Amino acid sequence: MHAFDILGDPVRRRILELLATGEHSSGDVVTVVQREFGITQSAVSQQLRILRDAGFASVRADGTRRIYAVEPARLREVDDWLDRFRAFWLPRLDALATEVARGKRKRRHQT
Amino acid sequence: MHAFDILGDPVRRRILELLATGEHSSGDVVTVVQREFGITQSAVSQQLRILRDAGFASVRADGTRRIYAVEPARLREVDDWLDRFRAFWLPRLDALATEVARGKRKRRHQT
DNA sequence: CGCTAATATTAGCAATAGCTAATATTGAAG
DNA sequence: CTTCAATATTAGCTATTGCTAATATTAGCG
Numbered sequence: 147m148h149a150f151d152i153l154g155d156p157v158r159r160r161i162l163e164l165l166a167t168g169e170h171s172s173g174d175v176v177t178v179v180q181r182e183f184g185i186t187q188s189a190v191s192q193q194l195r196i197l198r199d200a201g202f203a204s205v206r207a208d209g210t211r212r213i214y215a216v217e218p219a220r221l222r223e224v225d226d227w228l229d230r231f232r233a234f235w236l237p238r239l240d241a242l243a244t245e246v247a248r249g250k251r252k253r254r255h256q257t
Numbered sequence: 258m259h260a261f262d263i264l265g266d267p268v269r270r271r272i273l274e275l276l277a278t279g280e281h282s283s284g285d286v287v288t289v290v291q292r293e294f295g296i297t298q299s300a301v302s303q304q305l306r307i308l309r310d311a312g313f314a315s316v317r318a319d320g321t322r323r324i325y326a327v328e329p330a331r332l333r334e335v336d337d338w339l340d341r342f343r344a345f346w347l348p349r350l351d352a353l354a355t356e357v358a359r360g361k362r363k364r365r366h367q368t
Numbered sequence: 369c370g371c372t373a374a375t376a377t378t379a380g381c382a383a384t385a386g387c388t389a390a391t392a393t394t395g396a397a398g
Numbered sequence: 399c400t401t402c403a404a405t406a407t408t409a410g411c412t413a414t415t416g417c418t419a420a421t422a423t424t425a426g427c428g
Contacts, residue, residue, distance in 0.1 A: 150261065150270065155386080156259065159259075185386090186387075188389080188406085191405065210396065224339060228332060284374065299376085299420090318424095321426065323376090
């Protein structure tokens, strides 16, 4: 499934924003999302599963808790896709910045 | 409408990829998308309208032709949203790269 | 004008996505 | 080994989305 299909949902985006700040238990995520979107625990759990299955998040058990963390690879795909548009808002990188940008791009698909 | 909602469709993404390489007439877009997705002119035109309405593309008339161009602002939104995850794949920018990255970020929301 | 080419619009249909309600699973603690 | 708390799963409903087919619009040209 394409990265953008996953990011097309506001609940999933919100969950990822939350995970961007650090690990969180399923319960934590439910609390926040429930407050902001007014949906059930079930709905949040389903979205967490979608994020897992799509490789945007990983889980580990901590007793009866499930601790979720963001998995950056799929988000890098989005960043890579944007490369083709960067020329529009970075019309001319000077030599130095170009080097850095190149280095950054090369480093991709390694980790 | 959120940028990601627009980018969640493969036809729309393909159209934007096409426009990233330069301006194209509606007909050009139809030809390419039709070949790759097998959908009608109508469907493509509807997607072009969605891209226009959402601010991802602009049009100008050239006789009976409509020439489409990519409008980068909405794509920058996506780039901005990704900022919160960049720390995951750029764990430590050296001083130089940091300067460049900062400059880049500051320049946003100006144009 | 009347015709044609290029494009846009509309109505209606079908597939999918995301939700709720109900239920299942799993681990810890008494 | 039962009970409770945390989380996941399933079935089924509904709203939305993207499509086709048909039709409308507009510009250029004879």
